[in-house]
Amino acid sequence: MAAVAFTAENVEQAVLQFYQSISTQATHEWLTVAQISPQAWSFSWDLIQQNKAPEVQFFGASCLALKVSRGWMELKPEQIPGLRQRLMDTVVTYTGPKIVLTRICVAVAGLVIHSIGHTWENPIKDLMNKFQPLISAENLRPLLLLLELLTVIPEEFTTIYLTSKRRSQVRACFSNNLKDVLDFLIQVMSQQSNSEVSVQACKSIQAWVQFGVPIEESEQLIERLLAATQDEELADVAFESLSSMVTHPETHKYPNHLMNLLKRLLPLDKLLYEYMNEGSYECAIPVLSLFISFGESHSRLLIDWSTTSQEGRECVLRMISAILAASSCPAQFPTHETISEMPFGFWYILQDDIIACEPEQYEMCVALFGPVYTALVQTMLVKSMYDPQDHLWTADQREQFRCYRTDVADTIMYSFNILRDILLETLLQNLDVSITACLANEGSWPPLESCLHAWYAVAESLADSEEEDANPLLSRFLSKLALIPFTKNMRVYSTVLDCIGGFSDWLAIAPQLLPHVIPIVTAALANQELSLAATMALKDISRDCNECMQPFAGDVIEAIHRAIQSNNLQTNEIIRLMYPLGEMLSLLPSQHILPRLEPIVAPHLQMLSSLGTASTKQSDPQIRAKVIFVLKLMSTLFQTLNISRRADDQPESETCRPTDSRGEPAQQPVFVIVKQCLPLLSSICEHNTDDPEIINSVCMLLKQSVSTLQAEIRPLTQDVVNLTMACYRVSPQPSALDLVKQFFIMYGRDADMQQPLKGLLNELCALTIRTIQSGVTMSDHTELIDCFFAMLAQVLKKQTGLFINNEMDSNILVQCAIHSLTMPEQHPVKSAATFLTHLINVSREAESLVPLVNSHGEALFMQIMRCIGGEANRTFLDYYTDILLALNKKYFDNLNRYLNAMVVTPNFPSEYCTKEQKETFKTTVLRERANKRKLQETVREFSLICRNLIGSEYATQLLQYGL
Incomplete structure (x- = not known):
């Protein structure tokens, strides 16, 4: 179908075919090309005629919006006024499906964004002046249309491509219009009782507040939005608008106004509690999102307010209490509620900012927020309990809960950063209570398992602690593991094993606890349900507690043997057991x-x-x-x-070796x-x-x-x-x-081994080159090429002597490396470039390698330039830069000659680069003999020139991210 012309009739036929479910991949691809073709400027208008099928109209409007958004540069200046007039006439007169009208509005939005301040001085004001006179109580269509446009324009601004300079200009123009637009929208919300109008006005407010509502002047707007939160139809959009206001990056500059805003928002907590008491958790999401957005955006201010005034402390604690209530909602996640996962990010940000405080303020925060985090931990212990009936859940629900427990573990870990020993005391108390309850009733295992899960969560933080001695609270916990009635519940037992593995480094500090935990691990090895956790725990202990494990080595070896003989283990678990087995065997007499x-x-x-x-x-x-x-x-x-075994007081090259019965090293x-x-x-x-x-x-x-x-x-x-x-x-x-x-x-430096190793290297190179050449393309041997040149690079760097006076065909080797630079796969290109870079660098210290570099230098340079010019993936440019830098340092005269040849070669490395641009590139390259970063920037920019991408959206994005 690709050969068919892009006419209105052909496109309409293809669209109908596509929507009638008889389309092919070729049809889809053809329509995609049609959308971006120059002909789309013409056929789009024919397709949006209201006598066409709705799907045809929608495709036409989408084409038009796409062309205005992304094809603006295709227009000549004299075509823009005609396009503007035609779009405005169309949007006013169109009465077809709403979905099509929205796409036409998107096209108008693109026109406004590209034109504002240039070919159209003040389109926002002009649009308001055009539609407002048409509005009447009997005819609300012009008002709805204007509100739709005022909503779509700022939304399109967030997605449309603009250069950073142009984006700043457009943002400034919109900011200048912000007050007039918001005044109009507030007026609409005040005067109109039509719900559709009110909702659209509220949506438009939400879209416009991104341009920086002057919060010190927003009293009327906030009042109107707070009133809208009481309206069921407007509430969601009103809450989103308020969230957009409080999260704007400029708002932190007005802490006093933010405090006043917080005071205005706090009464909404009654709504939150009301919904939660009713069990209407989904209804609570908008107000909860508003509180969380405020807290995450201004956590630093929350800390300052709460530590400087009584009023600020009360306001902050009231808001945090509302968020804590959501975290604590009594229903089961995820079968009955999904809101308790929303505050996880807030709790992390708050503790992160608390930790960053100066010591005096930090102490105040710990005293103030410590009870909050203690209550949060108690909540998390409840929320992370397994439901005994979770076997009835769907697979998706079980996966959701698994991820939820991971977030709970992270939250408890963050809480430890604030609470420290207070948290450990809390967990110990919960552990004692849950053990007692489980001993009395085997069915009371979920609180015990949840508490153990919390202990496992803090293991990482404890491992990062700078304390050199074992925490006595931790010792108390580990000593209690043997008292836990875990043998009848595999989930509890599995979490106990996780805890043992997680605290393995602490067991090394307190080896007197090993007798309590090793029997727990070894007893679980042969159990099918526990073998995964048990083998991982044993591996962790054997790695971290190696020096303390000698008294237990024999028992552990025997347990491993029994577990393997049980035939209950997976192959990966048996393989994993070989790690602790080797550690334990090494502790025995030789x-x-x-x-x-x-x-x-x-x-x-x-x-x-x-x-x-x-x-x-x-x-x-x-x-x-x-x-x-x-x-x-x-x-x-x-x-x-x-x-x-290496002795602590010996050089790295020396080791301690046991001796046999004759006194000889074993x-x-x-x-x-x-x-x-x-x-x-x-x-x-x-x-x-x-x-x-x-x-x-x-x-x-x-x-x-x-x-x-x-x-x-x-x-x-x-x-x-x-x-x-x-x-x-x-x-x-x-x-x-x-x-x-x-x-x-x-x-490599052993004189007796020089010749055998050179012979080995020769044969390896010959076999590898032959294999590479046997493929249809070099990509048939991607991994081999990668490892081959990576090996040669290491040998060349560390044992250069193996390449001197060697009989191998170095010419073919270098030619293969040069050819590998054009491969589409990253790893072989990187390895080949590394090899060539090392070859250039070491050749000046190994004179026999200089002729090799001289004879292939120009071919290497030309290949690099072809790659930079467009024959290779642009993400590989830094590898080629490394080679250029090496040539510049070690073979400056040669590189100068190569660059001169490149400059005078027509259409090389690309038809898009001029001789002047190549001259500039040459001068810059030769000047940068030490600054690798600047040379990388030079190569990237020249590559964009060669690929005819300078000034494009793609190029701007690449340069923005340093690519």
């Missing part, structure tokens, strides 16, 4: 580690041995999943199974396991060369082994490298590059 480990991992390794050669012979996805599972399991184990268990597993891993790779995920898992396992063993891997280096390269030769995988990179970094 000679006991492998005997304790073998019963746990041997079955998995035996399974791996039996499956490794079978996985390619059977197309069973379960076999493949099991192989990957065991490889990940061992990889996680190797993260923490490390008997080399051998690392990971070394023993890897040595034994290498043949098995080799077999797995041999039989699964076409399975990238399995190969990747093997490489990740070996990578973790190298990371743990570091230099101790050396006796196995050749075997590991041989296995890795065997896999890479068949199917190059990014994970293999990450693995081998560690050997380059570790042994």
Whole structure:
């Protein structure tokens, strides 16, 4: 359909086809193009004729509004008066559907915004003068039409694109008209009894107050809006108008007037309480929104008022009490009410401003608002209780409540910032009461679970505390965990486990509490309902309390073994358990580690041995999943199974190593396991060369082994490298590059390893380049290219010697990197640019690399300029800037020559940039040899010139956000 002309008849046919549900994607796309086409200026008028179908009229009016809004620059100055006259005639005479009239009004609004102060000096005044004489008691249509226009114009101002300068000009013009418009609207509301007129006038007020109602002169307006809040039809819009007034960014300049306004608003709290007592929570939303808007916008003023005068204190506490009442509404969220979630933002902002106060005022705030936050916490404890019947809820309701509890936890955490130990005392009291109640009646578990949830919420704040010693209140809480009757309720038990994990760093400070909590965690490991929380808690404890866990290591290892044997755990949970298992094993005497480990991992390794050669012979996805599972399991184990412990008083390069019975340093268990597993891993790779995920898992396992063993891997280096390269030769995988990179970094300066590593680097480069070249496009190997050049960049930066006197084909390597700069994917472009930047920077210290840069420098520069000129994504410009900066620092003469060539090359890098603009770009680039930020700005601006975007809406937005 794309070849069909954009005529009124064709567009009308397409619109009817679209609305008759026989449209295609092509029809939709064609209509979208038609809307922005130059022909839309013409066919729009034909489509809004009132003899057309309503949907056709609506499309025509929408086209017209879109063209006026976004296509204004297409008009010639002499066309604007005719457009204005035709629009005004149309809006006055149109009597069709209201939805179409609204779109015509939007077009008029766009005309007003683009014209005001330029081709139309004062359109607002002219519109009012045009319609007011037509208004009569018998004919309210002109009044409704004027009110519609006065509403749409400021609304369109918030969405229409304008340059920042033009937006300021238009805003100033509207501000100049503000008083006249508001006076007219207030007059309408005072004199008209027609509800439709009153509602539209109120909507218009709401739209206009964005231009800065002078609050010191708004007595009459506020009076009228407050009166409107008592009218059921006007109340919602009146409340929104008041909210818009109090949230205007200029209002804080008038604290006295704001206080007077607050006094006028406070009596509305009776309405709020009335609705809440009736259970009409939805009806309470407008007044609650007004109070919250006032509080969030002026929380700093609330603090000042409440700490400087008795009157201010009473007003502020009255408003906050109303908000607290909403947070405390007795109904169940979300099945009966949804208003209690509205104040969450207010409570955060208030406490944030309190914390920012000077010490003297802060103490006053804590004394004043402490009881408020204490009451809020008590409320949150009730509101976050689970409903015992929540199994009857819908999935959406359960998800809403889950998110609500997250907000409750955040609010309690913020409250801790104000209350500190007062909050902990409150939670301890609630914990004692709820434990007693639960012991008496098993069905009384929701308050207990909610209190534990609150303790978990403050864990993060306590972790950030600067106190060095364990808080005694926290110690009391942790010691009570063993007393909780949680075994019969899985939700309570799960939250207990969350608390233990959340306070793991505090358990490290108070290790005497570990005997209370470790049995709780280990007892839950094999329980299907608790295994997720239990495995996460055990991982947290083993990580944070490692030095204190030795007395419990044996019991924990045994519990892990039992849990795995229970067959109740998910595979991810078994993998997670390998982390604490490695930590606990590392605490045992070295000679006991492998005997304790073998019963746990041997079955998995035996399974791996039996499956490794079978996985390619059977197309069973379960076999493949099991192989990957065991490889990940061992990889996680190797993260923490490390008997080399660094001493606090030793240099980073030194470690403490246990000794064996002969006094020799004990051998690392990971070394023993890897040595034994290498043949098995080799077999797995041999039989699964076409399975990238399995190969990747093997490489990740070996990578973790190298990371743990570091230099101790050396006796196995050749075997590991041989296995890795065997896999890479068949199917190059990014994970293999990450693995081998560690050997380059570790042994790059070792004289004995220089030649083998250079040979390894040569082969890697040759295999990778061959693979990249085998694809139809470079994007076929995005991840491989990314990891390849990232590896080369690291090796080049840290072990430059491996690139000196190397037999690899460096020319092809650099050419590939240059070509990668044009890829549409971000990560490979970034890695290739980083490699090239490092190559340029280190070449001056490695003379053998200078000819490489010289021979490819111009090709690199030209590629960069093509990318800047439009051949690459504009978000990559900073990567190209890094290369230009490196050339400028290290090869200034070369760059000068390249830039001169660019300047005299016609239509390069784009037909849109002139020779003068290229000269300016050249001069600026050569001048910026140190200031990277300025060079980035220069490149971004030149790129916009090359893409013919300078002066466009798109370009303005990019420059505004530094893109």
